[in-house]
Amino acid sequence: MLMTLTAVTLDCADPLALADFYHRATGLPLHERSDAEFAGLARGPGASGLFLGFQRADDYRPPSWPGQDVPQQLHLDFVVDDLDEAATRLVEWGATVPDFQPRPDLWRVVLDPAGHPFCLTLPRRPEA
Template sequence: MPVLEQLTTVVVDCADPVALAAFYQKATGWELTHSAEDFASLSADSTGPGLAFVRVEGYQAPQWPEGNKRLHLDFTVPDLDHAVEDLLALGASKPAFQPGEGQWVVLTDPQGHPFCLIPATTATN
């Protein structure tokens, strides 16, 4: 029997938790469940994992594709081009280096964390 039952939250180090939570809230439509100067969190619903953001003094943004990146998030999207356009309008950036030969797109959030967009049709195949 496994010791760990369910992943509840992915916590992301950052410089400004409130601002980063606002970006992901707009991008995902998830509910803001907590917001304070040093911590903010989002939840899709009561069953799935949520995202939380915690202030780290001296935070340095990850560098894509190399550097101090520790993890990245993957999101499926129904329309890749539309999602990229919308996320860029919300403040994401699209780095020049794009692995995967067009199968997915790497973006970075406003505080430099990389995340990938994967077409929903590709993710299920």
Template sequence: MIRKLQAVVLDCADAERLAKFYADFLGGRAVPDPEDADWVEVSGFEGTPLACQRVDGYQPPQWPGQEHPQQLHLDFDVDDLDGEEERALALGATVLERTDQLRPGVNWRVYADPAGHPFCLCLH
């Protein structure tokens, strides 16, 4: 029986850089594995733990295209969409779509982390 989700692991070209992005964004810390230079965990924040894993030949997802599909994305609840967008961009994220400005009644925006993984900021 599965008791809990241990971690969400994101493939990337630079595990240390991506883990630092998420650690700074979530208020946690990046913890490199002393035995595996390709693995960095993000801990010290509320929620499911994240880990970043360097893989050879990493190809970032293309959103919304399907040549390199997103396969998964992360959703983050926020109280201040504009403020958290500004913080995410300062940390290295890029805007993919300001969905709330395109579709009436929608309360999220789509971004890419520094490795190209899509994530959403959702107004809570």
């Protein structure tokens, strides 16, 4: 059996605001059926594309980083060409960069406006 990942959905307090942040960060278009309860970004039609969803959760509490008082539950990784430039742009759009960075030379931990941690990584270089 082969499974194909088609969607990832994050809990949050404001789905439209979080969808707007990730739209700016990824360029994925806002799904036409987005509303205050559930918003999404989609690349490609049907199961062949990726859907990134944001669902409103009552009493949402953002994950803690690096502690685990409120577990992360999951995090996303994004490849970027320049860690500093990407982090700066994301902060302009509402993200924060926590002080604790396990390997700032290889990746950066960033918190989206709802507090979800995600990582920015550099493209893998072919081994010689």
